[in-house]
Amino acid sequence: MSEKTEVNLTGVKQSQGVWLVKVPKYLSQQWDKATGEVGKISINKKQGKTEVHFSLNAELSAPAAAEEKEGLPQVPRDHPFTMHSVGGQTLAVFSQSNTDGISLEGMVVHRAECRPVVNDNYMKLKKLQIKESTKPQRLSQQLERAVTTVFKPVANHDFNLEYEKKKKSEGKMVRAERQVVLDMLFSAFEKHQYYNIKDLVDITKQPVTYLKEIMREIGTYNSKGAHKSTWELKPEYRHYQSAEEEEERKSS
Known part of the structure; x- marks a missing residue:
C-alpha cells in the first residue's frame, strides 16, 4: 500500500464488529470450491454460556467421484467453536477491491477457533494429511538419453557442506x-x-x-x-x- 492510498473508514463510523476465526486448512479448501452457500452457523445459549457451531454444506462434505474412487474420507461437517477473548488487543479487518481501494470492514470483537468433532472419519483424514506431508518433494527420473552437458567437477557440493554444517551445530x-x-x-x-x-x-x-x-x-x-x-x-x-x-x- 503506497503512502497516497486512502482508506475507507465506513466500518468505524457504523461500529461494525467482526469475528476473527481460525479454521482448518481442509475447510478453507472446501470453501474455495463452493459456488453458493458453504454452511450454516448456529449460536445458542446454554447455562448462560454462548455456544457457536458451524455445519459444513453436505455437498462440500462429500468427496468428489474421483476422490471417492481413491478411497478419500468424507470431510467433517460439524465444527464447534472454541471462543477466546480479544485479550486487550486492538484488531481490525481490512478488504481490498479490484481497484486497489482499501476499506476497513470492522473491528474484531471476538476471536474463535473452528475445530472439527474428533471421530474415526476425522482421524482418517488427519492421518492422510500427515502421510501426504511426509512424501518426498523430489523424485528420481529415468532419462531416455545420456546427458551431454559438460559439468565442472567440484571438491564438495553445497548440499554436502550444508549438511556437515548442520550436523556440527x-x-x-x-x-x-x-x-x-x-x-x-x-x-x-x-x-x-x-x-x-x-x-x-x-x-x-x-x-x-x-x-x-x-x-x-x-x-x-x-x-x-x-x-x-x-x-x-x-x-x-x-x-x-x-x-x-x-x-x-x-x-x-
Whole structure:
C-alpha cells in the first residue's frame, strides 16, 4: 500500500464488529470450491454460556467421484467453536477491491477457533494429511538419453557442506523421517500427558529445533500453571494411532 492510498473508514463510523476465526486448512479448501452457500452457523445459549457451531454444506462434505474412487474420507461437517477473548488487543479487518481501494470492514470483537468433532472419519483424514506431508518433494527420473552437458567437477557440493554444517551445530543427531518422529511422539504421549522438550529429545533422539517445529503443529506449550514449561498434544491429536497400531487393532 503506497503512502497516497486512502482508506475507507465506513466500518468505524457504523461500529461494525467482526469475528476473527481460525479454521482448518481442509475447510478453507472446501470453501474455495463452493459456488453458493458453504454452511450454516448456529449460536445458542446454554447455562448462560454462548455456544457457536458451524455445519459444513453436505455437498462440500462429500468427496468428489474421483476422490471417492481413491478411497478419500468424507470431510467433517460439524465444527464447534472454541471462543477466546480479544485479550486487550486492538484488531481490525481490512478488504481490498479490484481497484486497489482499501476499506476497513470492522473491528474484531471476538476471536474463535473452528475445530472439527474428533471421530474415526476425522482421524482418517488427519492421518492422510500427515502421510501426504511426509512424501518426498523430489523424485528420481529415468532419462531416455545420456546427458551431454559438460559439468565442472567440484571438491564438495553445497548440499554436502550444508549438511556437515548442520550436523556440527546439532551434534550427532540427524533428522529422522517426519512420520517416524510423529509415531514416536504419539506413542510417548499415550503414556504421559505432559513432557518438557528435554524429555522429548531423549525419547526421539531428534534435534531440538526440528522437534519444536513438529510440536508446534501437533501440540500446545504450557507457559504457566501447574505444568509450566511442558508440552501436551492438541485435543484433535490425542486419539491418533500409528499405521502399525491400527493394523494390530483390526487384527484383534
